[in-house]
Amino acid sequence: MKKFLAEFIGTFWLVLGGCGSAVLAAAFPELGIGLLGVALAFGLTVLTIAYGLGHISGAHLNPAVSIGLWMGGRFGVRDLFPYIIAQILGGLVAAGILYVIATGNGSEIGNFAANGYGEHSPGGYSMGAALLTEVVMTFMFLIIILGVTDKRAPSGFAGMAIGLALTLIHLISIPVTNTSVNPARSISQAIFVGDWALQQLWLFIAAPVAGAILAGIVYRFFQEKETTSAPYQ
Numbered sequence: 001m002k003k004f005l006a007e008f009i010g011t012f013w014l015v016l017g018g019c020g021s022a023v024l025a026a027a028f029p030e031l032g033i034g035l036l037g038v039a040l041a042f043g044l045t046v047l048t049i050a051y052g053l054g055h056i057s058g059a060h061l062n063p064a065v066s067i068g069l070w071m072g073g074r075f076g077v078r079d080l081f082p083y084i085i086a087q088i089l090g091g092l093v094a095a096g097i098l099y100v101i102a103t104g105n106g107s108e109i110g111n112f113a114a115n116g117y118g119e120h121s122p123g124g125y126s127m128g129a130a131l132l133t134e135v136v137m138t139f140m141f142l143i144i145i146l147g148v149t150d151k152r153a154p155s156g157f158a159g160m161a162i163g164l165a166l167t168l169i170h171l172i173s174i175p176v177t178n179t180s181v182n183p184a185r186s187i188s189q190a191i192f193v194g195d196w197a198l199q200q201l202w203l204f205i206a207a208p209v210a211g212a213i214l215a216g217i218v219y220r221f222f223q224e225k226e227t228t229s230a231p232y233q
Contacts (some may be wrong), residue, residue, distance in 0.1 A: 004085075005086070006053040009090065011086070012090035012156040014045040015098070015188050022113035024102060026038050028072075039167045040167055042168060046162055046165065047164075059077060061098055064138050064181065064182060064208035065145060068213065069142075070143035071220075072215070090184070091188030092188050095112075098112075109192065116177065117196065121176060123175040133176045135214075138212050140165070141162075141225060145158075145162055145221075181211075182207065182208060210217065
């Protein structure tokens with residue numbers, strides 16, 4: 001239960017910190033943090049939880065990460081579905097709290113940092129562009145996670161590298177999809193937006209999972225027989 005609670009809290013922090021910065025601060029009058037600020041916020045949530053709770057659960061914070069680690073031989077199937085459930089629940093609770101905060105001044109939630117393509121893409125990018133972006137970004141995210149947590153990699157820097165990787169991913173892909181690479185993050189926001197966000201949600205579940213599975217398969221080529229079992233240890 002300690003591991004599952006850590007995943008719940010970690011994903012809660014990722015959604016509240018990352019999506020919260022997008023909803024509340026990105027375009028704040030005159031002092032908005034913009035795209036760069038939102039990208040940094042997502043990276044900082046991962047970096048801080050990696051060092052804060054990574055020693056308890058591995059701080060996956062993302063169903064795609066758990067699936068990619070499982071495919072890469074780093075994570076047991078026994079905990080896979082409980083981790084995913086804990087992550088989704090953590091994201092939903094964070095989105096609920098963010099909803100209450102965001103509507104506290106009488107405002108509508110707008111797109112609520114939900115992921116989308118076509119007319120709901122920040123840059124108007126097509127479904128095909130969104131699909132490719134999410135698969136490739138998640139693939140690279142998992143390759144980095146698997147690489148920096150390999151027992152042959154320098155120890156102690158994994159959380160920093162992974163947090164910076166997520167920042168870079170957001171800098172690249174916010175204009176295309178609002179950046180998912182994380183089904184729990186996408187589900188949490190789509191539930192509150194409803195309508196188009198739920199209709200397009202399939203892409204932001206399928207694409208990250210596909211990218212993660214591919215990365216797990218590819219990284220098996222690089223790793224030795226004995227590997228670490230958790231991403232931030």
